[in-house]
Amino acid sequence: MAQFEQLTSANKRNSVLLVILFILFICVLGALLGWAVFGDPIAAVPSIFLALIVSSISALIGYYAGPSAVLAMSGARPIAKEADPELYNVVEELSIASGLPMPALYLVDTPAMNAFATGRDPKHACVAVTSGLRERLKRDELQGVLAHELSHVQNFDIRFMTLMAVLVGVVVLVADIGTRAIFYGGRGRSSGRGGGGGVLQLVIIVLAVILAIIAPIFAKLIQLAVSRQREFLADASAARLTRYPEGLARALEALAAETEPMPQASRATAHLFIVQPLMMNGRRPGGSGESMWSSHPPIEERIRRIRSLGSMGA
Amino acid sequence: MSALLGLGGAACIALAVLGGLIVLVGGWFVLTYNGLVQLRNAVKNAWSQIDVQLKRRYDLIPNLVETVKGYAGHEKETLERVIQARQAGIAASTVKDQAAAENMITGALRQLFALSEAYPNLKANENFLKLQEELASTENKIGFARQYYNDAVQTFNTRQEMFPANLVASMLGFQPAEFFEIEDAGQREAPKVKF
Numbered sequence: 001m002a003q004f005e006q007l008t009s010a011n012k013r014n015s016v017l018l019v020i021l022f023i024l025f026i027c028v029l030g031a032l033l034g035w036a037v038f039g040d041p042i043a044a045v046p047s048i049f050l051a052l053i054v055s056s057i058s059a060l061i062g063y064y065a066g067p068s069a070v071l072a073m074s075g076a077r078p079i080a081k082e083a084d085p086e087l088y089n090v091v092e093e094l095s096i097a098s099g100l101p102m103p104a105l106y107l108v109d110t111p112a113m114n115a116f117a118t119g120r121d122p123k124h125a126c127v128a129v130t131s132g133l134r135e136r137l138k139r140d141e142l143q144g145v146l147a148h149e150l151s152h153v154q155n156f157d158i159r160f161m162t163l164m165a166v167l168v169g170v171v172v173l174v175a176d177i178g179t180r181a182i183f184y185g186g187r188g189r190s191s192g193r194g195g196g197g198g199v200l201q202l203v204i205i206v207l208a209v210i211l212a213i214i215a216p217i218f219a220k221l222i223q224l225a226v227s228r229q230r231e232f233l234a235d236a237s238a239a240r241l242t243r244y245p246e247g248l249a250r251a252l253e254a255l256a257a258e259t260e261p262m263p264q265a266s267r268a269t270a271h272l273f274i275v276q277p278l279m280m281n282g283r284r285p286g287g288s289g290e291s292m293w294s295s296h297p298p299i300e301e302r303i304r305r306i307r308s309l310g311s312m313g314a
Numbered sequence: 315m316s317a318l319l320g321l322g323g324a325a326c327i328a329l330a331v332l333g334g335l336i337v338l339v340g341g342w343f344v345l346t347y348n349g350l351v352q353l354r355n356a357v358k359n360a361w362s363q364i365d366v367q368l369k370r371r372y373d374l375i376p377n378l379v380e381t382v383k384g385y386a387g388h389e390k391e392t393l394e395r396v397i398q399a400r401q402a403g404i405a406a407s408t409v410k411d412q413a414a415a416e417n418m419i420t421g422a423l424r425q426l427f428a429l430s431e432a433y434p435n436l437k438a439n440e441n442f443l444k445l446q447e448e449l450a451s452t453e454n455k456i457g458f459a460r461q462y463y464n465d466a467v468q469t470f471n472t473r474q475e476m477f478p479a480n481l482v483a484s485m486l487g488f489q490p491a492e493f494f495e496i497e498d499a500g501q502r503e504a505p506k507v508k509f
Contacts, residue, residue, distance in 0.1 A: 085447055086451075089454075090451075096455050096458045096462065097458035097461060098462075151447070243461070
């Protein structure tokens with residue numbers, strides 16, 4: 001039990017660390033791009049400020065508006081207790097088990113089976129399930145899935161993943177503005193510099209362009225690695241919440257066997273779902289082995305780990 | 315003169331060290347005490363969560379009994395048991411009595427729902443189905459609230475027993491909290507997960 005509390009506080013600490021790292025990174029990126037665009041090391045200083053202003057504004061917008069944007073993009077509509085007392089009860093039971101406030105419940109009308117949680121903290125948490133999942137899972141399987149989602153809330157994954165998505169977006173934005181400025185803004189610039197400065201200038205431009213290309217990829221890879229880790233952790237927390245790992249294991253088996261595509265999901269939101277919602281060649285990708293490009297660990301591996309938790313006690 | 319100053323300096327340092335130690339120990343004392351109070355309140359809060367669900371069940375039972383009476387009024391014995399168990403639950407004053415009474419209610423309700431299988435008309439009644447879902451869910455909520463309460467009790471008690479917090483706990487009269495025990499053997503055999 002203490003292990004999970006440690007993980008939660010580790011997650012909060014990691015969120016702070018992540019933000020600090022990204023700020024430093026944005027500074028470096030801004031400085032290099034500014035130097036490259038204006039051809040002057042002194043221009044790096046105002047460029048850092050510019051990059052920081054642009055990224056903090058977009059990050060703040062993303063942080064506060066991101067969850068509702070995700071819900072809107074997924075076509076999720078809020079659902080009241082009267083509309084589905086059983087679903088509401090299952091979530092309420094789990095919120096009591098975890099000591100969390102009752103999250104806002106959403107339904108996505110689609111035959112595909114999936115679920116996700118979003119929000120910036122437990123007080124602003126939203127949990128969404130698809131109608132396909134709601135209709136085709138038994139109560140204890142549904143409980144397993146929702147326990148997984150509530151674990152994301154409890155472990156502060158929803159904040160971490162929202163931050164992560166926002167910061168990746170910011171890196172992409174800054175890198176994009178920078179490369180555009182180099183290619184388009186740089187051409188009309190009058191210059192009377194010497195030959196030595198030209199070479200240095202070229203090196204800086206090449207460095208800045210390489211960094212601007214690599215940075216978003218690198219940020220995305222970190223996001224994916226963290227996302228995979230969070231899925232394993234949420235599975236284990238769900239087993240601890242329900243004290244019945246088999247429910248989630250069976251639900252994941254049903255989700256693994258399903259081939260219904262989910263048009264409401266996109267590459268931007270795929271990492272939020274309990275299983276990868278985007279199909280490749282008619283099935284979920286990453287079934288056989290873990291790839292550094294997948295947002296979720298292989299389902300078979302998750303089921304195996306969940307079942308091993310169940311057999312340890314009895 | 316300078317020797318005097320040196321002596322004064324040494325005294326100053328000694329005082330500063332002593333003062334620092336007192337501040338440190340005092341700070342630790344305050345932090346430990348506050349931590350214990352926080353845990354004790356968590357236990358109280360967890361208990362009130364169980365209470366909310368128990369009350370909810372007491373409220374639902376008369377409705378259920380009335381509905382069942384309409385279809386299976388002659389099953390007096392089972393209905394009587396449910397009503398008695400409910401009254402015992404309301405009257406209970408200690409954690410132990412409460413747990414015993416709640417187990418009685420759970421058993422009586424289980425029997426009532428098993429019995430309802432024999433009455434197709436009752437099982438088709440919308441009100442009955444609604445009450446059945448609510449009671450089944452309340453049952454789960456009580457179970458989960460109890461799980462949460464027991465976890466809180468365990469954290470609180472462990473904290474009190476561990477060195478050096480136990481010094482503060484015993485000095486200020488902290489008492490270990492009582493677990494909400496499960497008496498029903500069937501429930502105890504439920505799958506357990508170790509972490």
